[in-house]
Amino acid sequence: MSDRRDFIGTALGAFAGLGALGALYAAKRTWDPLPSVKAAGFTTVDVSKAEENVLYTEMWRGKPVFILKVPKDAKPDEAPNGRDENAYEDPRLIKIGNDKFLVAIGLCTHLGCIPEYFAANKKFICACHGGQFNAAGEVLKAPPPSPLVIPPFKIVGTQLILGEEGPEYKQLKAQGLVA
Amino acid sequence: MAHFDPNARPFSHKWLNERLAIDTLKRVLSTEYWIPKNINFLWAMGMVLAVTFGLLLLSGIFLLMYYIPDTKQAFDSVNYTIMQEVGFGWLWRHIHAVAASVVFLIIYIHMFTGIYYGSYKRGRELIWISGMLLFVTFSAEAFSGYMLPWGQMSYWAGMVITNLFSMGSLEWNWLVEWIRGDYVPGQAFLGRFFMLHVLLLPLVIIGLIIFHFGTLRIPHVNNQDGEEIDFEAEAEKWKAGKRKEAKVIPFNPVFLSKDVFVLGVYFIFFFYLVFYHYQFAMDPINFDPADPLKTPPHIYPEWYFLWSYEILRPFPKDPGLIAFGFAQVIFFFLPFLDRSPNVAPANRRRPFRCWFWLLLIDMVALTILGKLPPVGIYTTLGTIFAWLFIILWIALPFITKREKLVGGKK
Ligand code: HEM
Ligand code: FES
Numbered sequence: 185m186s187d188r189r190d191f192i193g194t195a196l197g198a199f200a201g202l203g204a205l206g207a208l209y210a211a212k213r214t215w216d217p218l219p220s221v222k223a224a225g226f227t228t229v230d231v232s233k234a235e236e237n238v239l240y241t242e243m244w245r246g247k248p249v250f251i252l253k254v255p256k257d258a259k260p261d262e263a264p265n266g267r268d269e270n271a272y273e274d275p276r277l278i279k280i281g282n283d284k285f286l287v288a289i290g291l292c293t294h295l296g297c298i299p300e301y302f303a304a305n306k307k308f309i310c311a312c313h314g315g316q317f318n319a320a321g322e323v324l325k326a327p328p329p330s331p332l333v334i335p336p337f338k339i340v341g342t343q344l345i346l347g348e349e350g351p352e353y354k355q356l357k358a359q360g361l362v363a
Numbered sequence: 364m365a366h367f368d369p370n371a372r373p374f375s376h377k378w379l380n381e382r383l384a385i386d387t388l389k390r391v392l393s394t395e396y397w398i399p400k401n402i403n404f405l406w407a408m409g410m411v412l413a414v415t416f417g418l419l420l421l422s423g424i425f426l427l428m429y430y431i432p433d434t435k436q437a438f439d440s441v442n443y444t445i446m447q448e449v450g451f452g453w454l455w456r457h458i459h460a461v462a463a464s465v466v467f468l469i470i471y472i473h474m475f476t477g478i479y480y481g482s483y484k485r486g487r488e489l490i491w492i493s494g495m496l497l498f499v500t501f502s503a504e505a506f507s508g509y510m511l512p513w514g515q516m517s518y519w520a521g522m523v524i525t526n527l528f529s530m531g532s533l534e535w536n537w538l539v540e541w542i543r544g545d546y547v548p549g550q551a552f553l554g555r556f557f558m559l560h561v562l563l564l565p566l567v568i569i570g571l572i573i574f575h576f577g578t579l580r581i582p583h584v585n586n587q588d589g590e591e592i593d594f595e596a597e598a599e600k601w602k603a604g605k606r607k608e609a610k611v612i613p614f615n616p617v618f619l620s621k622d623v624f625v626l627g628v629y630f631i632f633f634f635y636l637v638f639y640h641y642q643f644a645m646d647p648i649n650f651d652p653a654d655p656l657k658t659p660p661h662i663y664p665e666w667y668f669l670w671s672y673e674i675l676r677p678f679p680k681d682p683g684l685i686a687f688g689f690a691q692v693i694f695f696f697l698p699f700l701d702r703s704p705n706v707a708p709a710n711r712r713r714p715f716r717c718w719f720w721l722l723l724i725d726m727v728a729l730t731i732l733g734k735l736p737p738v739g740i741y742t743t744l745g746t747i748f749a750w751l752f753i754i755l756w757i758a759l760p761f762i763t764k765r766e767k768l769v770g771g772k773k
Contacts, residue, residue, distance in 0.1 A: 212541075215544060217541070217546075217551065221544070221545050221549075221551065241656060245546045246545065247547055247655075248655070293680075294680055295522075295526045295527065296522045296523055296526040297519065297522070297658040298656070298657065298658040299658075311658060311660045311661055311662070312661075312662045313676050314736075314738065326679045327679050327680050327683060329532065329679060
């Protein structure tokens with residue numbers, strides 16, 4: 185008698201458990217980004233008219249992307265962590281024609297605010313918690329733990345296609361320089 | 364066998380009593396729920412909280428009728444339709460905003476009252492833990508509500524807070540994107556936070572309030588001396604007519620009338636804020652519509668989150684997150700970190716007395732610093748006070764373990 189009850193109880197529990205798992209999975213998938221969001225397209229930017237030391241901000245997958253033609257002398261006025269090298273020599277910069285560009289997602293790697301570029305000081309300052317980056321996106325002051333992230337890109341002439349992985353991007357990625 | 368008198372008039376007292384046991388319910392839940400005499404107005408804060416939650420629910424229902432959870436329309440539906448077109452729409456919005464802010468002030472008073480009098484020990488652990496669950500759920504409720512007007516502060520607070528879930532160097536971007544339903548806060552994000560704010564979280568809060576009350580019923584509330592009262596014996600005295608001698612009074616109608624008096628005073632303060640001083644509860648930056656391409660110059664959360672935000676800020680990313688997580692959960696453990704058996708006001712418990720006041724001062728200091736920009740001396744002070752918070756909690760078991768026994772009165 186009690187054996188039968190135990191069995192029925194266990195079977196009921198197992199079925200209810202399965203149902204609950206299925207429902208949880210459905211709930212999880214409902215919260216996933218929609219396919220239309222994931223398939224967000226590519227953004228093409230022409231950099232031939234960019235002026236030196238002026239920050240351009242493009243939109244890619246809802247995120248701002250910084251494009252900065254870095255001047256030959258891009259030494260920041262001051263680096264709280266002591267790394268005040270000339271950012272023009274940084275390997276993270278991307279060569280397009282004869283110019284070097286910073287192409288990076290314009291969200292602070294700390295908690296995602298948009299840092300502001302101070303052209304005279306040759307650096308970015310994040311207002312949220314005081315993080316700083318040089319003109320190549322390298323950290324000059326914590327809390328941001330890592331440089332500004334370089335998005336997938338491809339160079340076609342003077343055009344930059346964001347979202348596609350070109351050879352230059354793959355090379356940077358292989359060197360571990362994109363993030 | 365249940366007995367139903369066929370002659371009882373429908374819906375008469377007798378008729379209802381046979382079907383619902385209303386006399387027993389009333390006795391157990393109110394007329395014979397005993398409250399010590401030896402308490403002060405701070406013990407009315409729980410009721411003030413319950414009523415403020417009621418105000419939030421009521422004003423929220425009216426806001427809900429015109430609010431539109433759409434990234435293109437949300438801002439105008441609040442700032443134009445509700446504020447300018449809907450008759451008395453501004454009243455509901457001001458009540459809702461002021462109540463959302465004041466409820467945290469009262470929660471903090473309620474919490475520190477509990478800490479001061481040791482009301483989280485000796486059978487009252489679950490009261491404390493259910494209270495902390497309420498605190499966390501209220502925080503989530505406040506945050507989700509803050510997203511809804513889709514202003515600049517909504518958007519950027521949403522960005523920064525959801526990014527916390529990348530767990531620092533673990534780089535769990537998938538989790539952040541899952542929570543948002545997008546790479547950045549957008550329609551999917553607004554829709555789900557709207558659901559959380561108006562349905563799921565309020566339901567959880569209502570359930571937790573019932574649970575909180577349930578945890579109070581058997582241990583009863585503490586008193587100003589931490590005295591262990593024999594509630595049965597004292598209740599007998601009251602019922603025998605020895606009302607002067609009894610150490611307790613019934614919740615209803617005697618204690619309730621005191622609660623209502625405190626509520627009256629509170630409402631004067633509350634509606635003064637609603638009508639004459641509501642600006643403090645509405646950040647001016649949130650009167651600019653959300654702009655994904657422009658961070659406001661200085662992002663800070665509402666005042667009640669500032670202390671924990673300030674614990675995050677002075678450290679590098681990973682340690683900052685760990686310190687922040689510590690601050691979020693550590694209060695849950697208070698009943699077990701306090702190793703002293705004393706249930707007495709903090710002022711009679713020697714080292715604990717310093718601990719209590721230091722913690723209070725530290726959290727006020729962190730709150731003030733959280734509002735200031737992270738530069739120069741403020742960063743230094745922020746670091747010091749953040750460390751003090753952590754050290755205080757680590758020290759708690761050690762200083763309470765050494766504590767001498769202090770009798771409450773008798
Ligand atoms: C909206 C949220 C809350 C409501 C509606 C609420 C309601 C109440 C009520 C009605 C009481 C009894 C009267 C009193 O002692 O004030 C009470 C007691 C208590 N609450 Fe809460 N509470 C809330 C949040 C919290 C929080 C966040 C904590 C702390 C973690 C907390 C901890 C306690 C404790 C320790 C007691 C017992 C006090 C004593 O025994 O003297 N409550 N609460
Ligand atoms: S988000 Fe930039 S420093 Fe925190």
